[in-house]
Every structure is written in structure tokens, then in C-alpha cells.
Amino acid sequence: MMKRLKITVIALCILASASAQEKPLDFGLETRTSFSTEGKISFDYFAIYAKGAIADGFSYYFYGYPNRIPTSTSYFDALAWGMLSYAPSGNWNFEIGKQALEYAGNEYDYKPIDVFTPSEYWHNYAAFQLALTGQYILDSGDKFSIQAGESPFSKHSAGNTLYSFSASARGSHGSFGYSASANFLEYARGEYAAHQALSGWAYMGPLKFELDVINRADAGHLQILKDFSVVSQAILTLGKGVQLFARYSKDQNFSDDYFDTMVYRGEDVS
Numbered sequence: 001m002m003k004r005l006k007i008t009v010i011a012l013c014i015l016a017s018a019s020a021q022e023k024p025l026d027f028g029l030e031t032r033t034s035f036s037t038e039g040k041i042s043f044d045y046f047a048i049y050a051k052g053a054i055a056d057g058f059s060y061y062f063y064g065y066p067n068r069i070p071t072s073t074s075y076f077d078a079l080a081w082g083m084l085s086y087a088p089s090g091n092w093n094f095e096i097g098k099q100a101l102e103y104a105g106n107e108y109d110y111k112p113i114d115v116f117t118p119s120e121y122w123h124n125y126a127a128f129q130l131a132l133t134g135q136y137i138l139d140s141g142d143k144f145s146i147q148a149g150e151s152p153f154s155k156h157s158a159g160n161t162l163y164s165f166s167a168s169a170r171g172s173h174g175s176f177g178y179s180a181s182a183n184f185l186e187y188a189r190g191e192y193a194a195h196q197a198l199s200g201w202a203y204m205g206p207l208k209f210e211l212d213v214i215n216r217a218d219a220g221h222l223q224i225l226k227d228f229s230v231v232s233q234a235i236l237t238l239g240k241g242v243q244l245f246a247r248y249s250k251d252q253n254f255s256d257d258y259f260d261t262m263v264y265r266g267e268d269v270s
Contacts, residue, residue, distance in 0.1 A: 025052035032113050043067075045113040047080075059085045063111075080112065080128050093135040100127050102147040102166040104179035104197035106210040107231045107249075120251035120269045121214065121229045123264040126152040129164070142171035154186040156261055162186035176202040184219060187259040192219040208235040218257045227255040227263065 027050040034042050049063040064079040076082070076098065083097030100108075107115060115122065131149025136142075144167075151162035163186050170179035183195040199212040212231040217223045231249040238244065241258055250270045251261040263269070 010112065023229050025050065025200050027051075030113055047113060049081075054084075059087075061085070089128045091137050091139075093137065095131075095133040095135070097130065098128055099131055099133065099149075099181070101129055101131060101149060101152065101164060102145050102168040103127065103183060103195070104168055104170065104181035105212040105214065105231065106179075106201055106233070107212055108197075108199075109179065117229050117231055117247055117249075119249035120267065122231075124262045126155055129154070131164075136145070140171065140173070142169065151186045153185060153193075153259075153261065157188070160189065164245055175204075176200065187261075191259070193217065193259055194219040194222060206237045208237075209233075210235070216253075216260055216262070217255065218259060221253050221257060223257075227253040227257070227260055227265075229263065 013102045028048070029237055030045065030047045030049070031043060032045040034044050036042075046067045046196060047063060047065050048065075049060040049061070049117065051059065059075045061081050061083055063081040066078065070080040077158045079098055083095050083099045085093060085095045087093045091186055108125075108127065129150035129152060131147050133145055133149075135143055135145045141151045147164075147166045147168075148163050149162040149166075154160070157241070164183065166181060166183045168179065168181035171177060176196065178200045179197075180199070181195070181197045183197070184192045185195060187193050193216060193218045194269040195214065195216050198268075199210070201208060201210045203209075210231075210233040212229070214229040215225060216229075218229040229249065229251045231247075233247045235243055248270070252268045253265050254268070255261055255265065258265055
């Protein structure tokens with residue numbers, strides 16, 4: 001439940017490009033500033049990114065928060081993305097490094113700086129982990145991915161490395177698009193949570209509708225819609241750089257399992 005009104009402004013977005021030896025480099029700076037009815041001004045995000053090509057088929061992408069470095073245990077913790085990509089052909093792509101886990105959802109696919117009122121699960125989900133991803137891209141643009149990486153539950157594991165295994169499909173076709181994923185996330189040594197996520201979006205003129213549905217359960221004790229999240233949003237584009245949005249989310253966990261740290265057992269948040 002929001003306890004205060006928050007006006008959010010994209011205060012600065014600088015995009016620059018340079019070229020050296022025919023290898024393009026894009027870099028930029030992004031910040032987001034909020035002003036609340038309590039009279040407080042806060043810098044929600046301050047991010048620097050860089051992406052470019054290294055050699056034929058190889059590229060890199062870094063996106064991090066320099067203001068978080070002093071409070072991080074390592075420089076790597078202040079980095080959201082830090083990965084190397086290799087595309088041997090027009091249909092295959094491989095990524096290694098710190099990246100977003102393959103998880104479906106409109107809200108999940110936005111960059112953090114563009115999520116103004118996050119759902120409960122999004123707020124608690126450690127989405128960026130070390131991982132290896134293989135992708136096959138159809139001529140239609142539909143993308144199928146498989147991934148092995150660290151589990152988002154690792155930060156609760158007292159120093160033990162836990163693993164995740166995911167498969168996803170996503171695509172965009174004119175005025176509508178979709179994403180879907182199946183995820184097995186280790187929450188204790190040898191114990192896995194099973195997540196299923198399905199989302200879609202559609203345009204009707206200047207109006208865009210988005211819907212995400214996520215089900216969470218212990219892999220050995222599958223339950224449907226006892227531990228779940230639903231996120232919906234309507235976005236009206238009024239003109240260049242001006243949008244209005246209406247949003248509703250519900251995160252509920254009435255399951256018999258205690259593993260979930262994204263939406264704790266007994267929580268019902270709208």
C-alpha cells in the first residue's frame with residue numbers, strides 16, 4: 001500500500017556514441033529523481049551503462065550504479081548487468097556474466113529505473129545473477145532461451161552457492177506480445193522452488209495493456225495460485241515523452257511452504 005504520493009521525473013538521460021576502428025561504443029548516464037508530498041527530494045537511481053562490439057560476433061553490456069559502490073561488499077555487487085555475448089549466426093546467441101535471470105513478465109522486463117511502483121515480489125527478487133544463457137531466435141523474432149546460473153535465493157543461504165535452471169519464450173508481433181518461463185530455483189541445498197510465469201501485452205491505439213501472472217511453489221509440493229503474483233497496467237501515451245499509467249498488483253502467499261522470500265508466507269499485498 002502506498003503511503004505517500006510520489007512524483008517521479010526522468011531527470012537526465014544522456015546518450016552518446018563513439019566509433020573507434022569500426023567498433024561502435026554506446027555509453028550513457030541515467031538518473032531518476034522523485035519529489036514526494038512530504039517535501040523530500042530523492043535520487044532513486046543513478047546509473048552508467050556501456051555497450052559495444054569487441055570483434056565479429058562478440059559484444060558486451062555493462063549497467064551499474066556507481067553511487068552504490070561504497071555500500072557494496074564488492075564492485076560487482078553494484079553492477080546490474082555485466083556480460084559478454086557471442087552470436088555465431090543470425091539465429092543463435094550466447095551470454096555469460098551477470099545478467100537478468102530468464103523470467104517472464106512485463107514488469108520484470110523493464111529496467112529497474114523504469115519501474116515506479118513495484119509489486120512485492122519484484123521488490124524482493126534478486127534478479128541479477130551470474131549465469132550462462134543460450135538463445136535461439138526464429139526468423140519471426142520469437143526467442144527461446146535456456147539458462148543455468150546462480151539462484152536468487154543465494155543471498156539467504158549463509159554463503160552457500162545455490163543454482164537456478166530456467167527456460168523461457170518471448171516474442172513481439174505487431175500490436176501484441178508475450179513471454180513465458182518455467183524456473184527451478186534452488187532455495188536450500190538440493191531443494192528447488194518451481195515458478196511458472198506468463199505475461200502478455202497489447203496495444204489499442206495509444207493505449208497499452210499489460211498483464212503478468214506468476215505461480216510459485218515447492219518443486220516437490222506443487223500448488224496452483226496459493227503463492228502467486230498478478231501485475232496489471234494500462235499505459236496511455238499522450239505525446240512524445242508524456243505518458244499516464246494506471247496500475248494494480250496483488251501478491252499473495254497462503255501456501256503451506258516457508259521457503260519463499262519474495263512474498264513471505266501469510267502476506268497478502270495489493
